[in-house]
Amino acid sequence: MPRSPPARGRRSFRATLRRWHVWLGWIVGLPLLFWTLSGLVMVWKPIEETRGSNLLRPADPVTLTRPAVLPGAVAGLPLAKVALEQRAAGPRWVIEVRKGPTRLADPLTGTLLGPASAADAAAEVTHRYTGTARIASVTRTSADAPPLELRRPIDAWAVTMSDGTRFYVDAATGGVVATRTGWWRFYDWMWGLHIMDLQEREDTHHPLLIGFAAVSLLSVIMALVLLPLVSRRRRS
DSSP: OOOOHHHHHHHHHHHHHHHHHHHHHHHHHHHHHHHHHHHHHHHHSOHHHHHTGGGBOOOOOOOOSSOOOOOGGGTTSOEEEEEEEEETTEEEEEEEETTSOEEEEOTTTOOEEOOOOHHHHHHHHHHHBOSSOOEEEEEEEOSSSOOTTTOSOSOEEEEEETTSOEEEEETTTOOEEEEEOHHHHHHHHHHHHHTTOTTTSOOOOOHHHHHHHHHHHHHHHHHHHHHHHHHHHHHO
16 A cells, blocks of 8 residues: 555655754764763863862961061052962062052061062972972963963963973962863863864854854754654554
């Protein structure tokens, strides 16, 4: 007995939907593989281990032998932040001026201090470091061309350890602002792959990512529509 027009129409619809699903699957197969692989890498280790949080102990509490003195040079300036922070060399005022530079000052004398030196950066890392590696090098990085892994447009000191771990010390404040382990770098590369931005690894809103995500969603919807159609056909 020949098939009725509705049956032929359903068969044609299934065939068309299956064909489109296969072609869309070829298009999004590689991105889906990358998304799954990079997602697995990003959850493989606890985020604290990835960030190297265990490699630095917290900064010591501020200890003063007498009342702190603010430097007279900052009087009348539009200050964004004034904080007392402990450094390996002792307590320091960290003074941020609105739309201006950040300065360090000695809270015991009120004297303004210069930016942190390479020796200051090495001493700060050594004082707080909990690992077993040694310092291999201390190099300066510029705010005009900061390393991609730093993610901050600041002048800094990159303190590299013998195991490849790198600590970034803000030259203006003398504080450690970033810890970059070997696993963090691999994680960061995978994050860039996940969001399809291997250059800056920051942009999660661009046409390539949105386009592939939309096509992937369409492919999944097609699969969900096809499943009951195929199941019904096998039962008939």
